Each structure stands twice: as structure tokens, then as C-alpha cells.
Amino acid sequence: MRASSPHEYSPLISKLESIFTLTEEEREALLSLPMQVAALKEDQDIVREGDRPSRCCLILSGLACAYKVTGDGRRQIVSFTVPGDIPDLQSLHLKVLDTSISTLTPCRVGFIQHEILHDLCRRHYRFAAAFWRETLVDAAIFREWTVNVGRREAYHRMAHVLCEMLMRLRAVGLAEDHACELPITQAEFGDALGVSTVHINRVLQALRSEGLIELKDEQLNILDWERLREVGDFDPTYLHLQREAPR
Structure with missing residues (x-):
């Protein structure tokens, strides 16, 4: 695992700007965030259901998924995750994860401590709205997938x-x-x-x-x-x- 460089935040900036308009100051604030970057192999869990994480994961490259496992061991993928996504963003406010996140392909993943993201939202209040919008879009995708699989x-x-x-x-x-x-x-x-x-x-x-x-x-x-x-x-x-x- 290594420290990040500013250009590695490009996927997150692209993702947020697809759903929210960022100012130049807000872009600079993102580029200055400390982040640890890891290269993960395919089919490797990033976080698991039941974890109590102290950091969020940002997909920098590759594809991942959120999934659940039934009592008899069958996996149900509940969403695909693309670069720029923070698939466990809800862990900022929910202490225990209720889903697992795994790589589908080799991925580069950035890990950002919760306290850093909370501080970002305090210093630049609009990020709280941007991240809230991001989790609402995730929820909308889950709802659409429920209809897709069910009907x-x-x-x-x-x-x-x-x-x-x-x-x-x-x-x-x-x-x-x-x-x-x-x-x-x-x-x-x-x-x-x-x-x-x-x-x-x-x-x-x-x-x-x-x-x-x-x-x-x-x-x-x-x-x-x-x-x-x-x-x-x-x-x-x-x-x-x-x-x-x-x-």
C-alpha cells in the first residue's frame, strides 16, 4: 500500500461531477486529501459484511461489485461498481456494513479515513450534499435492480x-x-x-x-x-x- 498522488482522484472528480457541480476550490480540496492506494487482484474482498470499517474505499480502476451471500452459500451481486465509486460511503454513518464488496477484475483501490472525509465536509459544507446525493443514487440503482431481478x-x-x-x-x-x-x-x-x-x-x-x-x-x-x-x-x-x- 502506498500514498496517493493528486491525479489519482480524477475518477472521483469525474464521478461527482456527473451528478453534482464542483467548484475549483472543491476540486483542489479533493486533490489534497490523504489516501492510501492498494493494488488488488480479481475476486478479492475489499470489505466484508459485518465489518466495522474506519475508512472508505474509492475504486480508482477496474470493476468491483457489492454482494450478499445466502445461508446456503449462493452469491447475489446487488450492484456493479465502476471507477470513481465509493461503494461503502454509507460506512461514514453506519457502523456495521450490511454488504460485502469484492473486486471483479484487478483493481486499484484508494482508502480514505472516515475522519478525513468528515473534516472535508466540515471545511467544505457542499461535500456533505454531494456525498448524500451519491448515496441516494446508489439507493436508486439498488431499487432498479430489485425491479430488474424481480419482474x-x-x-x-x-x-x-x-x-x-x-x-x-x-x-x-x-x-x-x-x-x-x-x-x-x-x-x-x-x-x-x-x-x-x-x-x-x-x-x-x-x-x-x-x-x-x-x-x-x-x-x-x-x-x-x-x-x-x-x-x-x-x-x-x-x-x-x-x-x-x-x-
Whole structure:
């Protein structure tokens, strides 16, 4: 683990500015925050359910997920996490974590002590509103995923998640037009959508055969954005992005 350099806050600044307007002074305040950076392997827990953390984790690169495990050992992914996200931001005010966060790919993760974030909010009061908005957007994503898994068929679930990931990655500068890197395995999609890996494979084949997507070598290319949105019943309002959505 090592100390951070100012440029490593770029993902967080991009993420916050996708949902909140920062002043130059506020950007400088973020760049000066002390942060410890660690390189983690894929499938490595960052925090676990039941932990009582004294710091928050900031995803700097790579993809991660929040998940729960049932009594019989099955994993349910409840959200994907992209660079710029602070997936355990609620630990600033909730002492015990009720979910686990794990890397999906190799990740660089920054750790910021709670006391530093509390001090930031005291010195620059608008950060309290920015972080509150961030947790509200997270909650909106959880609600949308509940509808996705509970009421949509697997084919439509997959279309919805692909639309969401494109928009979230684009908001932090990691997607161009309708293409992005998406190194998520079929097993991980299965854990997110609540279906078997075999079913995920069939769904992806159907989306490909209908000319909606290309997904090869961890690269997603959406060939028909409007049709994929229609199939996924995808309305981006719940992401509350201030930047223009892809067209």
C-alpha cells in the first residue's frame, strides 16, 4: 500500500461531477486529501459484511461489485461498481456494513479515513450534499435492480444492465459512443441477474443474433442503442446524471 498522488482522484472528480457541480476550490480540496492506494487482484474482498470499517474505499480502476451471500452459500451481486465509486460511503454513518464488496477484475483501490472525509465536509459544507446525493443514487440503482431481478425476464434484465453499465462508464470517461470495456464474466452476470451461467450464455447469444450488441474479448459494442433500451425497459432517470446520455 502506498500514498496517493493528486491525479489519482480524477475518477472521483469525474464521478461527482456527473451528478453534482464542483467548484475549483472543491476540486483542489479533493486533490489534497490523504489516501492510501492498494493494488488488488480479481475476486478479492475489499470489505466484508459485518465489518466495522474506519475508512472508505474509492475504486480508482477496474470493476468491483457489492454482494450478499445466502445461508446456503449462493452469491447475489446487488450492484456493479465502476471507477470513481465509493461503494461503502454509507460506512461514514453506519457502523456495521450490511454488504460485502469484492473486486471483479484487478483493481486499484484508494482508502480514505472516515475522519478525513468528515473534516472535508466540515471545511467544505457542499461535500456533505454531494456525498448524500451519491448515496441516494446508489439507493436508486439498488431499487432498479430489485425491479430488474424481480419482474423482468432474463433477456430483458441483461439488456437493462448493459445499458446501465454503458451510461455509468461513459459518465466517468470510460466509454466512447456506444462502446466500452466490460470484463464481466458470464458467471458474474448470472450472480447479478439471478440465473444460471447457461441461461446467461443463451441470452447473450440472443442479443447478438438480433443485432443489438457485440460482446467479444471483454469489449461491449452496442449496435442498436434505442432497441436495446426498449428491450431492457431502460429509463436512465434513476442514475440522475447531469451529463448528456448516449444517443
